[in-house]
Amino acid sequence: MEDWDPRLSPPKRMLRHTIDSEGPYRLLYCSSKNDKAGVLQELEKRVEPNLADYDKRTALHLASCEGCTEVVVLLLEKGADVNSVDRWGRTPLSDALSFGHEDICKILMARGGIDPVGLDAQNPCYEIDCNEVDMEGAILIGEGAFGEVYMVKWRGTEVAAKTIRSSISSNPRVRSDFIKELALWQKLRHPNIVQFLGVLKQSDRLIFLTEYLRNGCLFDILRKRGSLDPQTAVAYALDIARGMNYLHQHKPHAIIHRDLTPRNVLQDESGHLKVTDFGLSKIALAKDAEGYKMTGRTGSYRYMAPEVYRRESYGKSVDVFSFAMIVYEMFHGGPSHRAQTPEQVADRRAYEDHRPPLSSYAPSRMLA
Numbered sequence: 001m002e003d004w005d006p007r008l009s010p011p012k013r014m015l016r017h018t019i020d021s022e023g024p025y026r027l028l029y030c031s032s033k034n035d036k037a038g039v040l041q042e043l044e045k046r047v048e049p050n051l052a053d054y055d056k057r058t059a060l061h062l063a064s065c066e067g068c069t070e071v072v073v074l075l076l077e078k079g080a081d082v083n084s085v086d087r088w089g090r091t092p093l094s095d096a097l098s099f100g101h102e103d104i105c106k107i108l109m110a111r112g113g114i115d116p117v118g119l120d121a122q123n124p125c126y127e128i129d130c131n132e133v134d135m136e137g138a139i140l141i142g143e144g145a146f147g148e149v150y151m152v153k154w155r156g157t158e159v160a161a162k163t164i165r166s167s168i169s170s171n172p173r174v175r176s177d178f179i180k181e182l183a184l185w186q187k188l189r190h191p192n193i194v195q196f197l198g199v200l201k202q203s204d205r206l207i208f209l210t211e212y213l214r215n216g217c218l219f220d221i222l223r224k225r226g227s228l229d230p231q232t233a234v235a236y237a238l239d240i241a242r243g244m245n246y247l248h249q250h251k252p253h254a255i256i257h258r259d260l261t262p263r264n265v266l267q268d269e270s271g272h273l274k275v276t277d278f279g280l281s282k283i284a285l286a287k288d289a290e291g292y293k294m295t296g297r298t299g300s301y302r303y304m305a306p307e308v309y310r311r312e313s314y315g316k317s318v319d320v321f322s323f324a325m326i327v328y329e330m331f332h333g334g335p336s337h338r339a340q341t342p343e344q345v346a347d348r349r350a351y352e353d354h355r356p357p358l359s360s361y362a363p364s365r366m367l368a
């Protein structure tokens with residue numbers, strides 16, 4: 001068999017191989033063709049609902065992969081094993097997720113379906129017991145595009161609890177994408193990267209914990225202080241650059257933040273800055289393209305690289321663009337082209353090559 005990464009979609013052979021349309025294997029054939037009456041006939045003939053082909057693919061695998069919702073429901077009612085595993089270690093939920101059959105994902109998950117081959121399962125997110133977190137005493141500290149952020153106590157320590165709106169997290173595919181990004185975040189350790197702590201177990205909502213940075217975000221610091229003195233601006237720029245460099249040097253693949261803004265840079269008690277929320281924005285963007293509407297602010301447009309705005313392919317340099325906009329803001333006490341809306345700014349940068357004047361990057365105070 002050709003090399004195949006189990007985290008990707010099932011190999012074509014799994015979809016192509018022919019299934020006998022006669023004998024007991026007719027159950028498999030009918031399941032893959034959304035022939036509910038045929039499936040019922042076979043089950044009434046006492047064909048075993050967990051019958052599998054030579055690749056250990058069951059009727060439920062085939063119906064889940066082909067998007068045959070009614071057949072999935074019927075098979076589950078008739079005793080099909082929701083977590084039967086094929087030769088590649090895939091369950092019916094693995095297939096439904098790969099092919100984007102969201103209704104089927106929900107049905108399978110409601111019956112206890114799991115996806116053992118997803119990235120999230122290979123690097124499971126550390127799960128935190130809800131009972132260890134004092135949610136009663138939660139204090140709201142902010143709200144972003146994905147949901148609210150609270151300060152809570154976990155085993156007596158103050159941490160930040162980020163809640164993801166149920167309109168986002170109830171979508172099994174988006175939830176799975178989120179968990180994958182969080183699983184990646186969990187592996188990162190750097191003094192200029194906000195530390196991920198874990199996902200709350202036994203919670204219907206998706207809630208994850210990170211370290212709590214009591215000085216808040218760079219956006220609030222700049223709003224209060226206006227322009228920063230050159231030493232502070234350079235020290236802050238170095239903190240952000242060190243965190244970003246760590247992400248960009250990540251192996252085997254660079255991590256691109258794609259939404260580096262002053263709201264995603266937080267300050268710890270010693271005054272150092274840490275970068276947060278990398279990777280999460282691309283989930284929202286992907287969904288946005290398919291009609292999913294983000295409920296959050298549009299302020300990120302001010303920092304967005306033109307190629308991201310134009311929805312073209314992009315690389316690490318998009319973060320360099322955002323970084324430059326933040327550095328500009330630290331020296332100037334506010335974003336460039338303030339009189340224009342964030343969308344107007346992004347639009348003109350993307351389509352008219354509009355940029356802040358280069359001379360404004362060298363404040364006279366620094367050169368003096």
Ligand SMILES: Nc1ncnc2c1ncn2[C@@H]1O[C@H](COP(=O)(O)OP(=O)(O)OP(=O)(O)O)[C@@H](O)[C@H]1O
Nearest residue numbers: 141142143144145146149160211212213217263296
């Ligand atoms: N770990 C944290 N410690 C302290 N405050 C935090 C932490 N994470 C977030 N916050 C605060 O909560 C606010 C909302 O954060 P969140 O990341 O949800 O949204 P955002 O980054 O402000 O906006 P968007 O989601 O549109 O990028 C932040 O602006 C910040 O002030």
